[in-house]
Amino acid sequence: MKLCIDIEKRLGDFSLKLNTEISGERVGIFGASGSGKSTLVHLIAGLIKPDAGEIYLDETCLFSSRKKIDLSPEKRRISIVFQQATLFPHLGVKSNLLYGYKRCRPAERRIRPEAIIEVLNLGHLIGRGVNKLSGGEKQRVALGRAVLANPRLLVMDEPLSALDDSLRYQIIPYLRSVSTEFGIPCLFISHSLTEMQLMTERVLVVRDGRLAGISTPDELARTGMATNPRGYLNLLRLDGATQKDGLFHYPWGEGHLIISEGRAGEESLFELSSRDIILFKQHPEAISARNLLECRVAELFDSDGRKGVVLESGGKTLVAEIVRSAAEELGIAPGTMLFAAVKASAFRRLS
Amino acid sequence: MHLTPEDFSAIALSMKIAVTATALSLPFGFATAWVMVFKRFRGKVLLEVLVNLPLTLPPVVIGYFLLLMLGRNGWIGQALSSVGIELVFTWKAAVLASATVGFPLLVRSIRLGMESIDHQLLQASRSLGAPWYDTLATVILPLSFRGMVAGSSLMFARSLGEFGATIIVAGNIPGLTQTIPLAIYDYASSPTGTAMALSLCIVSIALSVSVLFLHEVIGKKLEHGGKA
Numbered sequence: 311m312k313l314c315i316d317i318e319k320r321l322g323d324f325s326l327k328l329n330t331e332i333s334g335e336r337v338g339i340f341g342a343s344g345s346g347k348s349t350l351v352h353l354i355a356g357l358i359k360p361d362a363g364e365i366y367l368d369e370t371c372l373f374s375s376r377k378k379i380d381l382s383p384e385k386r387r388i389s390i391v392f393q394q395a396t397l398f399p400h401l402g403v404k405s406n407l408l409y410g411y412k413r414c415r416p417a418e419r420r421i422r423p424e425a426i427i428e429v430l431n432l433g434h435l436i437g438r439g440v441n442k443l444s445g446g447e448k449q450r451v452a453l454g455r456a457v458l459a460n461p462r463l464l465v466m467d468e469p470l471s472a473l474d475d476s477l478r479y480q481i482i483p484y485l486r487s488v489s490t491e492f493g494i495p496c497l498f499i500s501h502s503l504t505e506m507q508l509m510t511e512r513v514l515v516v517r518d519g520r521l522a523g524i525s526t527p528d529e530l531a532r533t534g535m536a537t538n539p540r541g542y543l544n545l546l547r548l549d550g551a552t553q554k555d556g557l558f559h560y561p562w563g564e565g566h567l568i569i570s571e572g573r574a575g576e577e578s579l580f581e582l583s584s585r586d587i588i589l590f591k592q593h594p595e596a597i598s599a600r601n602l603l604e605c606r607v608a609e610l611f612d613s614d615g616r617k618g619v620v621l622e623s624g625g626k627t628l629v630a631e632i633v634r635s636a637a638e639e640l641g642i643a644p645g646t647m648l649f650a651a652v653k654a655s656a657f658r659r660l661s
Numbered sequence: 662m663h664l665t666p667e668d669f670s671a672i673a674l675s676m677k678i679a680v681t682a683t684a685l686s687l688p689f690g691f692a693t694a695w696v697m698v699f700k701r702f703r704g705k706v707l708l709e710v711l712v713n714l715p716l717t718l719p720p721v722v723i724g725y726f727l728l729l730m731l732g733r734n735g736w737i738g739q740a741l742s743s744v745g746i747e748l749v750f751t752w753k754a755a756v757l758a759s760a761t762v763g764f765p766l767l768v769r770s771i772r773l774g775m776e777s778i779d780h781q782l783l784q785a786s787r788s789l790g791a792p793w794y795d796t797l798a799t800v801i802l803p804l805s806f807r808g809m810v811a812g813s814s815l816m817f818a819r820s821l822g823e824f825g826a827t828i829i830v831a832g833n834i835p836g837l838t839q840t841i842p843l844a845i846y847d848y849a850s851s852p853t854g855t856a857m858a859l860s861l862c863i864v865s866i867a868l869s870v871s872v873l874f875l876h877e878v879i880g881k882k883l884e885h886g887g888k889a
Contacts (some may be wrong), residue, residue, distance in 0.1 A: 357784050383787035384795075392787045394693045396781045409799075410789030529802045 311335060311461060311495030317353060319364030319371075326350065326519040333413055337512030338527065339499045346519040347499045351467050354497070355390055356383040367463060375406065384413070389456035393468040395448035397440040404436050404452055406463035410459025418460050422493050426454045429491060430484055430588050446477040452626060455490050458479065464489065465497045470505060479579055479661035482508050499661055504660075517657045534589040535584060535631055537612035542584035542629045546657075549577040557654055563623030568600040588658035589619065590649040591642055598656040603628075607646040610637070617642070621650055662860045667835050671844040672864055678752060678840060679820035682759035686767055690812060694771035695801065699783075710867050716765045724829030725759055727754070730751045731830065752834045753841065758826035763816035770815060775801065775807020801830035818869055841865050 313331040319326045328431045334341065338450060341347050352358045354365060356372065361378060365373040367388075372381050389410060397406045411423060412569040427433055430450045443451065449469060456464055459531070466485065470478040486509065497507045506513055515522040525533075535542040547558040551572045558572025564572040572578065588599070605621035605628070612618070617637040621631045630650060632640075664672075693712060697705070715723055731738045731748045741748060748754045755780030778801060824842040828832040831838040833847065847859045 352784075357787065380794070383784075384790045384792050387790070388788060388789075390785065392781055392785065394779075394780065394781065396785045398782060398786075398800060409786070409791075413790030413795070455789065558812050603781075 312366075312368055313354070313497070314366040315350075315465075317360040318360065319353060319358070319360045321349065324349075324519060328516070328519075328521050330514060330521050330524065332512060332524060334510075334512040334513050335493075336496050336510045336512075338499070338506045338513040339497065339516060340503070340506050340513045341516035341522070342501055345501075345516045347465055347516055348502075351390065351465050351497070351517075354463075355388045355465060356381060356386050360566050377424075381427065387418075387459070387462045389450070389461035389464050391453050391456045391464070391469045392455055392468045392471050395440075395445075395452040395472075397443075397448055397451055397455070399440060401440070403432070403438050403440060403443070403546060405449055406440060407432070407436075407458055410455055411594075414458075414460045420460050421457060423458060425492075426457055426488070427596075428453045429487055445473050446481055449477075449481055449604070451472065453481075453484060453488060457492060459493065461494060463497060464494045464498070465499070465594075466509075467499045468501070468504075469470070470500070475660070478505075480558060480578075482661070485509060503534065503538070504545065507531060507543070507545055508579075516549070516590075525555070530614060532611050532618055532629070534613070535618055535629075537618040540583045540585070541631045542613075542618060544582040544584065544628050545660075546580045546582060547577060548572075548580060551575075563603065563605075563626040565603055565623065567652075567657070568654045569659075570654045571657065571659045573659065578585045581659045581660055582628070582652065582657050584615045585608065585617065586629035586652060587621075587628065588651045589630055589632060589636075589640060590644075590651065593649055594651070597651055598653075599651040601650075603650045603651040603652070605648055605650050607642055607644055607648060609644060610642065619648075621648065662863060663856065663880055664860055664864070665857070667839070668844060668857070668861055669866075670859070671837050671839050671841050672868075674752060674755075674838070675821055675840040675842075675868075678755045678759055678823075679817045682756045682815070682820045683817045684768075685756065686760045686816060687809065687813060689769035690764060690771055690816075691802075691805070691809065692774055693768050694808075695797065695803070696815065697768070698772055698775040699801075706798055712768050713764050713765045720758075720762055720825030721781060721860060724758055724826030727758060727761065727798055727826060727830040731757070749830060750834065752831065753829035755827045756837055759820035759823045759829050762826050763819040766819055767812040767816040770812030771808040773807045774811070776806045795837055807880060810879050811876060814872050814879075818872045819867070821868055821872075828830075840888060841868075 314331045316329040328350050332544055334564040338656060339347050339350060341598055353360050355628060360373060364374045371379050373379060378596045384550055394551060435447055470481060475483065488494065500506055510527055513527050514524050531542050549563065551558040551560050551574045553574055558569045560569060560572065603623055605623045607619055608622040608627060610617055615634060617632050617634055619627045619632060619642060620631055695851060697709065728749060729735050733742060783796055784799055791799065822842060827840060828843060833839050833843045841861055841864065845858050848858035857870045
């Protein structure tokens with residue numbers, strides 16, 4: 311998917327002015343609340359009209375004030391999953407799911423309802439009314455409905471922000487799977503860096519209605535490490551836990567990670583702040599932290615006066631954060647061997 | 662309670678006029694409410710004033726204007742007369758009078774229903790491939806149903822009670838244009854008509870209570886249906 315945007319839009323005191331080009335199959339639009347992310351989505355989907363400019367999706371011109379082109383929303387084939395599920399309350403789950411599918415030309419129906427019902431695990435919900443679904447179920451139906459419209463672009467406008475933490479990370483695998491299994495390019499909008507890291511490969515950063523940059527989610531997390539209250543968040547997908555003395559031992563790199571809140575038998579997603587990792591030059595004799603990992607420094611990066619240390623062990627990496635003076639004292643450079651200590655309780659299980 | 666054949670005729674005519682006026686106004690009321698809620702255009706305030714004007718004008722004034730327009734010398738009356746249609750002093754004129762007076766109530770209720778529709782549902786519908794008229798038929802119309810039922814019952818009840826505009830434009834001809842309120846007016850003007858007037862008053866109250874009761878029952882059913 312390639313999206314070329316050169317638009318201007320004024321809405322009261324707020325003005326959006328963007329001129330950029332971004333490509334990729336899972337692109338993110340990142341920015342704080344009020345930065346213009348949702349306005350941008352509405353402009354791309356044709357739900358509001360730019361004052362001037364052009365929008366191209368691949369080779370198709372969606373809008374051009376110069377050529378006097380303004381494709382109506384239904385002709386753009388851009389499905390949106392909103393923050394709230396916005397299911398049609400007068401229709402059941404099945405009719406909601408098939409709403410876009412029925413309006414899609416038969417030649418464009420690549421994705422079959424049976425396939426999406428299976429992938430999103432919706433089989434047991436089909437006969438229900440939409441008001442009898444939980445928040446997570448509603449959002450899955452909304453996602454299925456959007457995908458079944460067989461869009462050329464799937465826009466997810468903060469689809470997780472109305473859900474609580476536990477549900478949020480249960481939905482993410484579904485969001486990822488529809489994009490990868492059905493090959494639909496996806497535009498993911500969020501103000502959460504963690505969601506960006508989990509969902510996207512390229513990110514367009516918007517600030518006050520202007521383009522603040524294009525980067526990868528990892529670059530974004532590194533740049534914001536010093537200013538983010540929780541530092542750089544390492545996201546770890548771990549599986550194959552064994553339980554010992556009430557703690558979960560997960561194979562990781564050349565050793566194991568010992569985690570308090572693990573789950574045996576299935577893959578889990580953990581979050582670990584770069585600030586919860588303590589580095590030692592030599593092996594400490596005795597330490598209360600349950601994890602002491604011998605790692606090689608793969609890379610160092612700067613973030614507003616702090617140093618990010620990328621630690622590598624058996625092909626796996628973790629980012630630790632230290633102040634510049636600590637980096638000098640420890641003599642850290644790429645290739646240095648270090649010991650990283652992490653408390654078992656520092657890992658936060660997301661799903 | 663004693664009702665004469667003329668009274669039964671007045672009751673039947675009142676019902677016929679109220680049903681026809683409501684049925685005829687419903688599509689226009691829906692369209693007007695839709696325009697007022699979902700469309701932006703210059704002169705919208707003027708449209709709002711025009712639609713709501715019959716609420717504040719004395720019905721007699723409305724009746725008089727209708728008479729001027731529909732009469733033989735009126736521009737609508739002349740046009741209709743040329744194709745052989747006479748409206749003034751017929752039950753059809755009473756339908757027009759009732760429709761004009763009740764229209765703002767109908768539009769107001771439908772509009773309230775439409776305003777409560779989440780705009781994102783409409784955006785979802787459009788982005789899922791529905792043209793505007795499809796969204797209108799498959800999202801706005803069903804979600805406005807409660808407002809339409811409420812507006813129709815209000816308009817029906819208002820039509821049953823219509824007096825001022827009707828007497829001017831349709832007259833008070835027993836068996837032809839005499840509705841319940843006009844018959845009560847006749848009885849009230851006669852020194853011996855008290856019992857007859859009271860009988861028709863009771864019928865009028867019974868009809869109004871039934872309409873309001875039906876309105877509540879349907880409203881509740883739709884509410885529960887919406888939560889299914």
